[in-house]
Amino acid sequence: MPAEPLAPSVVEMRGITIRFPGVLALDGVDFTLRAGEVHSLMGENGAGKSTLIKALTGEYPIDEGSITVGGAARIFRGTADAQNAGIATVYQEVNLCANLSVGENVMLGHEPRRRGLINWKAAHAEAARHLANLGVYIDPRSSLASHSIAVQQLVAISRAMVIDAKALILDEPTSSLDRGEVEQLFTVIRSLRESGVAVLFVSHFLDQVFEISDRLTVLRNGKLVGEYAAAHVTRAEVVSAMIGRELDELTAISSSAERTIDRDAAPVLRATDLSRKGALEPVDVDVYDGEVVGIAGLLGSGRTELARLLYGADRADTGSIQMHGTAKRVTSPHNAIENHIAFSSEDRRAEGIVGDLTVAENIVLGIQARRGWLRKVSRTERDAVVAEYMTALGVRPADPNALTRNLSGGNQQKVLLARWLATAPELLILDEPTRGIDIGAKADIQRKVAELSDRGLSVIFISSELEEVLRLAQRVVVLRDRRKIGELTSHDTDVDALIAFIAEGNPAVQENVA
Amino acid sequence: MMRILKHRLTWPIAALLVLVLINTLSRASFLQVTTLNGEFHGSLIDILRNSAMLMLVALGMTVVIATRGIDLSVGAIMAVSGAVALTFIESSPTPGDLSTVAIGIVLGTLVALVLGAWNGFLVAVLGIQPIIATLVLMLAGRGIALLITSGKITTINSPPYRFMAQGYVFGLPFAFYVSIAAVVIIVLLERRTALGVLTEAVGINPVASRLAGVRSRGIIWGAYIASGALAGIAGILYSSNIMAADANNAGLFIELDAILAVVLGGTSLAGGKFSLAGTVIGVFTIQTLKTTITFIGVPPAITPVFMAVVVMIVVLVQSRRLRSGVARLVRSVRPTPPARPDLEVTP
Numbered sequence: 018m019p020a021e022p023l024a025p026s027v028v029e030m031r032g033i034t035i036r037f038p039g040v041l042a043l044d045g046v047d048f049t050l051r052a053g054e055v056h057s058l059m060g061e062n063g064a065g066k067s068t069l070i071k072a073l074t075g076e077y078p079i080d081e082g083s084i085t086v087g088g089a090a091r092i093f094r095g096t097a098d099a100q101n102a103g104i105a106t107v108y109q110e111v112n113l114c115a116n117l118s119v120g121e122n123v124m125l126g127h128e129p130r131r132r133g134l135i136n137w138k139a140a141h142a143e144a145a146r147h148l149a150n151l152g153v154y155i156d157p158r159s160s161l162a163s164h165s166i167a168v169q170q171l172v173a174i175s176r177a178m179v180i181d182a183k184a185l186i187l188d189e190p191t192s193s194l195d196r197g198e199v200e201q202l203f204t205v206i207r208s209l210r211e212s213g214v215a216v217l218f219v220s221h222f223l224d225q226v227f228e229i230s231d232r233l234t235v236l237r238n239g240k241l242v243g244e245y246a247a248a249h250v251t252r253a254e255v256v257s258a259m260i261g262r263e264l265d266e267l268t269a270i271s272s273s274a275e276r277t278i279d280r281d282a283a284p285v286l287r288a289t290d291l292s293r294k295g296a297l298e299p300v301d302v303d304v305y306d307g308e309v310v311g312i313a314g315l316l317g318s319g320r321t322e323l324a325r326l327l328y329g330a331d332r333a334d335t336g337s338i339q340m341h342g343t344a345k346r347v348t349s350p351h352n353a354i355e356n357h358i359a360f361s362s363e364d365r366r367a368e369g370i371v372g373d374l375t376v377a378e379n380i381v382l383g384i385q386a387r388r389g390w391l392r393k394v395s396r397t398e399r400d401a402v403v404a405e406y407m408t409a410l411g412v413r414p415a416d417p418n419a420l421t422r423n424l425s426g427g428n429q430q431k432v433l434l435a436r437w438l439a440t441a442p443e444l445l446i447l448d449e450p451t452r453g454i455d456i457g458a459k460a461d462i463q464r465k466v467a468e469l470s471d472r473g474l475s476v477i478f479i480s481s482e483l484e485e486v487l488r489l490a491q492r493v494v495v496l497r498d499r500r501k502i503g504e505l506t507s508h509d510t511d512v513d514a515l516i517a518f519i520a521e522g523n524p525a526v527q528e529n530v531a
Numbered sequence: 532m533m534r535i536l537k538h539r540l541t542w543p544i545a546a547l548l549v550l551v552l553i554n555t556l557s558r559a560s561f562l563q564v565t566t567l568n569g570e571f572h573g574s575l576i577d578i579l580r581n582s583a584m585l586m587l588v589a590l591g592m593t594v595v596i597a598t599r600g601i602d603l604s605v606g607a608i609m610a611v612s613g614a615v616a617l618t619f620i621e622s623s624p625t626p627g628d629l630s631t632v633a634i635g636i637v638l639g640t641l642v643a644l645v646l647g648a649w650n651g652f653l654v655a656v657l658g659i660q661p662i663i664a665t666l667v668l669m670l671a672g673r674g675i676a677l678l679i680t681s682g683k684i685t686t687i688n689s690p691p692y693r694f695m696a697q698g699y700v701f702g703l704p705f706a707f708y709v710s711i712a713a714v715v716i717i718v719l720l721e722r723r724t725a726l727g728v729l730t731e732a733v734g735i736n737p738v739a740s741r742l743a744g745v746r747s748r749g750i751i752w753g754a755y756i757a758s759g760a761l762a763g764i765a766g767i768l769y770s771s772n773i774m775a776a777d778a779n780n781a782g783l784f785i786e787l788d789a790i791l792a793v794v795l796g797g798t799s800l801a802g803g804k805f806s807l808a809g810t811v812i813g814v815f816t817i818q819t820l821k822t823t824i825t826f827i828g829v830p831p832a833i834t835p836v837f838m839a840v841v842v843m844i845v846v847l848v849q850s851r852r853l854r855s856g857v858a859r860l861v862r863s864v865r866p867t868p869p870a871r872p873d874l875e876v877t878p
Contacts (some may be wrong), residue, residue, distance in 0.1 A: 330742060355746035368742050373735045373803050378728055385725045386744035393725040436743065 024051040027087060027183050027215040028073065028104070034081035035068055042068040044239045047081070051186055055206060055216045057226045057247075061259055061316055061481040064082040066219060070186055070238065073217075074106050075099035087183060105177030106186040113161055113173055120144035123175050125314065151205045167198035171205060184215045191220055192317075203229055221317040223252060223520070235259055252520040253513075256315070256407055260483055260516065273467035273489050274314035274507040278308045283342035285475040286358070286444050288327060291336035296322040298500040299335060302477075304444060309466065309476045311490030311507070313483055314519060319499040320479045321363055324446045327477070329353045329362035340443070354387045359437035363449035363479070365426065369433045372422030376412065377403045379421045379432050383440040406435035427458025438469070446477040447468070451485060463489060468520030483512050483519075495519060539797045543812040546553035546795070546845045549818045557827045570699040574822055580704035582818035583696075586811065587765040588785050589792040591647075593760030593810045593836055596793050597734045597749045599659035600654055604690035604761040605789060607672025608646050609782030612763035613770030614676040617685045620692060632691040641761040644779035646672070647759015651752035665755075669786070685776040696859030706768050713761060718807050727805075729757075730754065734802030762822050792817050795845060816845070 028050040035043040043065045048054050060066045071077040073084065075093030084091050086102040093099045106112075111120045123144040128135040144157040153171045161169060170190055177185050187206070191199050203479055206216055206229060220226055225248060226233070235242040235258040242258045284303040292299040297319045304310050312320045325331045327338070329347040338345050340356055347353045353360065362368035370379055380403050381394045388394070394402075403417045410431040414424075421432055437445055447466070451459040466489055470476050480486050486493055487507045495503050495518055502522050505515065554561040554574070564573040588605045595602045616639030623631045652666035681686055698705040721727035732740040733747040743748055762782070769781045794800060795816055796809025820841055823829075829837045847853055 228837070328742075349746075350742050351744045351746050361744065362739075362742055367736075368738050371732045371736045371739050373741075374728070374732060378732075382728075382740075382743045385729065386740075386746070388725070389746075390724050390726040390729050393723070443817060496866070 022051050024219070025085070026051050026085075029085040030069070030073065030082065031085075032082035033069065033079050033084070035072060035077055036080050042239050043072070043079075043356055046241045048073075048234055048235065048241070049244070050215045050217055051232075052183075052211050052215050053213045054231040055210055055218050055229050056232045056234065056236050057218045057220070057230040058236065058257055059226065059255060060242075064236040064259070065239040066236055067188075068239070070106075070188060070217070070219065073099065073104060073184075075104075095423065097483065100180060103181065103183035104186065105180060105182035105184070106188065107170060107173040107177065107190060108188050113169060113176070115160075115162040117161060118154060118158050119161050119164070119172055122161050122172055123147055123157065123179055125176070127179050143179075144175070147178055148172070150178065151175055151208070152201075156172045165198070167194050167201065170194075170202065174205060174209075178209075182214065184217065185209065186217045186219075188219045189221070190218075191222060191225055192234070195408070198515055199225065221315060223256070223315065226454060227252065253516050254518045257513075257516050259315075260481055272469065273309065274487060274491055276307075276471070276491060278305050278491050280305050282306060283339075284340060286327070287339040287342075289337050289339075291325055291326050291333050291338070293325070293331055293334050296331065296499065297326060300494075300496075300501045302327070304475045304477060306475060307470050307473045308492065309470045309478050309490040311486035311493040312477060312496060313486050313493050313515060314496035316481065317499075318496040318519075320496050321448055322499070323496065324360060324448050324477065324479055327353075328446060330360065353388065354383065354440060357441065357443040358446065359383070359440055359442035360446040361430075361433050361437055361446070361448060361450055363452065365429055365433065370421045370429050374421060375418050376421050376424070376432055377417035380406060380417075380435045382440055383436040387440060402439050403435075407440055410435055410465060425454070425458075426452035427461075430454055430458065430462060434465065444475045444477065446479075448477075448479045449481065451480060451482065459472075459485075483515050487512060487515065497522060509513070539806060540809055542794055542848060543809050543816065546848065547812055547816045547819065548789045550816060550823060554819070554826055556821050561826065566702070569702055571702045574826065576704065578818045578822055579707045580696075581821075582814050583704070583706035583710035584765040584768050584782070585785065585788055585792060585818060586814045587713050587761040587768070588758075588782070589789040589810050589814050590713055590807065591754075591761035592786070592789040592797070593793050593798055593805050593807060594717070594721070594730060594754045595661070595820070596790070596798055596800060597730050597802055597805035598747075598754045599734050599737070600649075600751065600754065600757045601790065601800075602650060602665045602755060602762075603662065603786050604646070604650060604665040604668035604672055605758060605765075606782035606785045607669050607676070608643045608759055608762040608775075609766030609769055610673050610676040610778045611646060611679070612643040612766035613781050614679040614685065614765055614776040614778055615639040615642045616692075617680050617687055617770055617776040620689055621687045622686050622773070626687050626689045627691065629691045632689055635692070636695075636767050640760055643763020643766065644760040647756040650759060651755030654755060655748045655751040661711070673751065673778050673841050674801065676781070680776050680778060685777075686774060687778065688774070693769050693774055696768045697772065709764065709768065713764070714807065714811060717757070721807065726750070726753075731803050731805065735804070750793055788817055791842060795842075 026049050030046065030048040033043050033046045046065065046069060048069060058066050058069065068077060072079050075096045075098050084093065086104065086118065086203060091098070091102050111242065120141040124140045129139040129143060130136060141157040148155065151171055151174060153168065153175070155164065155168065161172060174185065190202060209216060218226070218229060230247040231246055233245045233250065233255060235255060235314060237259060245255070284305045286304045288302045289300040290301065291297065300323055302310065302323070312323060314320045326333045329349045329352050338347050345356050347356060347358065352510065377399060381399050384402070385394050405418065407415060412428050412431045412435065424432065432451070450462055463485060464476065466476055478486060478489050487510070490507055493505045493507060493515065494501060495505065496517060503518065505518065542548050561574050564571050564575060591605065592602055616635040619638050620631055620635040621627045650665050650668060653659045653667070654661050696706050696707060699706060721730070729745050730750055732745055733750050737747055766781060770776050792813035793810050795813035796806055798805040798809060820838065824834050824837055
């Protein structure tokens with residue numbers, strides 16, 4: 018696409034395909050990293066970012082495609098292969114030895130030796146030199162743990178320079194840094210770029226991505242959406258590339274968004290000033306009877322955090338919750354379930370299903386948890402509930418005794434939905450219920466949500482697919498950088514306006530606030 | 532046939548039967564049961580009687596392991612409960628009375644239960660790793676027992692107390708009834724209520740279980756309390772067997788036997804799904820193995836080595852990876868249509 022002469026490529030990945038059981042994690046993705054550039058990899062959760070990075074660091078073997086580093090084709094059999102090829106990685110969680118000194122960490126495995134023994138004096142001197150190159154002046158003999166995460170990250174980068182990395186991968190390096198520390202890191206990244214290192218930068222902070230990057234690659238659902246020069250693309254374009262505009266086969270459902278909601282009665286749920294340090298600034302949310310409230314915002318905008326606070330999965334620092342006008346204290350998930358609030362997490366495998374239990378056991382788990390251990394759900398009751406919801410949601414295979422971990426993602430999601438519907442909730446919070454599942458299951462779940470809200474269930478619907486949010490929700494709460502920036506009525510807005518609002522907080526759109 | 536081979540209790544039972552077979556082959560009298568004064572005697576009866584302590588401890592261990600935990604303190608708790616019971620009975624003016632003995636037993640078990648609750652508090656409330664949390668009592672427990680007995684080995688003379696480990700009812704050892712009662716109670720508690728499935732859910736995926744509304748703290752706490760109380764009763768049996776409170780040797784290394792019994796029974800140390808029937812078989816296997824050692828005349832000096840070798844064989848036979856490896860070897864030698872791809876592969 019760009020006409021200007023390009024620097025030589027350091028890493029070329031062509032047609033990378035990686036399959037996990039039942040999922041195509043990467044589907045023929047091309048990715049090029051050039052010398053002396055900062056290249057951001059963008060995409061929502063499940064887009065394939067981390068899978069692509071793990072293919073490049075040798076953590077996952079690739080099923081198809083090729084990786085070329087510095088002109089030579091490589092097959093990585095492990096992370097050591099990738100490191101030897103000159104690819105260094107600095108993770109969000111610093112992967113250094115906290116109990117060793119700074120110098121030991123920097124030089125680990127490359128200590129200068131004299132007659133077979135490590136020359137510690139030379140090692141520390143060399144470590145100090147590498148650190149100074151990055152503008153870090155700390156005592157290499159001090160313990161690593163005595164330094165802040167920011168400094169530890171710089172130490173990790175110096176370590177990458179010791180092994181003479183040609184490509185440096187920074188995976189969410191700024192997520193736990195403050196503004197000043199980010200500046201320091203960016204200065205280092207810029208000087209590395211000057212010296213010809215190729216930097217692959219991953220962050221969900223849009224501002225930072227645009228500040229530091231020369232080039233962007235966007236992935237969605239395991240596929241390459243496109244490569245862009247950062248100077249020639251707007252934020253809105255990137256956000257819309259990340260979120261996607263899939264062809265609408267689901268218009269039949271869209272009537273849901275047009276329903277009028279009676280907002281005279283007390284809301285089913287009213288949260289006021291809900292906040293938690295480091296997760297969410299104070300937010301107000303109302304959900305009325307039979308209403309679907311969408312929550313839109315990018316990953317890290319606070320949408321999951323808000324859901325977890327409403328459900329009591331995390332303790333709120335401030336704020337109060339009312340249900341039907343009565344104050345409630347929701348301090349634990351058990352508490353929430355007793356108050357007829359249900360929450361389906363975005364991380365289906367880790368926080369949703371109990372994989373080694375059967376489908377039937379997973380479905381009744383919610384009811385059983387509410388009743389406590391003494392009053393067991395009887396066999397007949399269980400069979401009735403399980404049969405009802407498996408049929409209603411079309412769980413496949415239709416075998417209640419199948420182990421849940423063997424089901425596809427879409428069917429696991431249906432099992433979770435069944436678990437929550439079986440508890441007869443008044444408010445159902447769904448966090449990314451359609452992520453990573455095929456279009457058929459997606460449509461099933463959307464249809465079910467529309468149908469249930471028609472019958473009076475209140476739903477909070479969180480999704481990074483904005484079309485889905487606008488299709489189902491009557492009202493959309495927009496979050497950005499952990500605060501609520503406004504509310505839109507779906508009726509008066511479209512995906513473009515919503516994207517603009519999320520990306521820029523566009524005041525023109527804000528006038529539409531209900 | 533395949534169904535039988537796939538059942539999770541098949542291999543544990545096979546291991547037990549092989550051991551019985553080896554014993555019978557080496558001496559036919561192994562299976563012989565004689566009657567003396569209306570009491571049954573013989574190697575099999577000895578196994579039933581001697582397995583009682585391990586049964587109690589292993590039952591508790593099963594539930595703890597199912598929650599992803601481990602309880603190393605069971606042996607020390609046995610020492611404490613024996614010390615409490617015997618010290619009370621010894622200091623009482625009427626050590627031979629049934630009521631004195633009953634109070635002693637209840638006291639010993641209650642103290643064990645409190646110690647189990649302490650373990651549960653450390654693990655479930657303070658979030659300390661189970662191996663560390665229970666190590667505390669494993670080390671301190673015997674000291675507590677010595678404190679209770681003022682540093683000496685307390686001995687008593689009390690026929691009702693002796694009856695616990697050495698008495699017979701309807702021809703079978705009383706201790707055996709105690710262990711069977713524990714099995715029945717634990718099975719009813721776990722499988723007739725929802726406790727079992729909630730425990731498994733917590734063990735398989737604690738985060739998902741919490742979000743599903745399961746109060747995992749109480750469930751984990753309860754598991755350690757049960758383990759402590761059961762170890763307490765085991766401690767009563769031990770002290771009744773020797774009619775002394777031996778703080779240094781009561782239940783020594785029983786935690787290792789108990790963990791082994793749980794694993795032999797097919798419950799994974801990673802937590803989650805557990806099998807109480809498997810544990811019962813595992814306990815009998817270990818007890819039979821110990822009998823085998825004396826029966827076929829393994830020199831005491833190399834007993835541990837013999838135990839280790841047998842255990843290794845049993846564990847290897849149960850290893851899924853080894854079995855599928857052998858299956859693959861067989862297939863590669865004798866090509867057959869490819870088997871169904873294994874569904875358990877994870878990325």
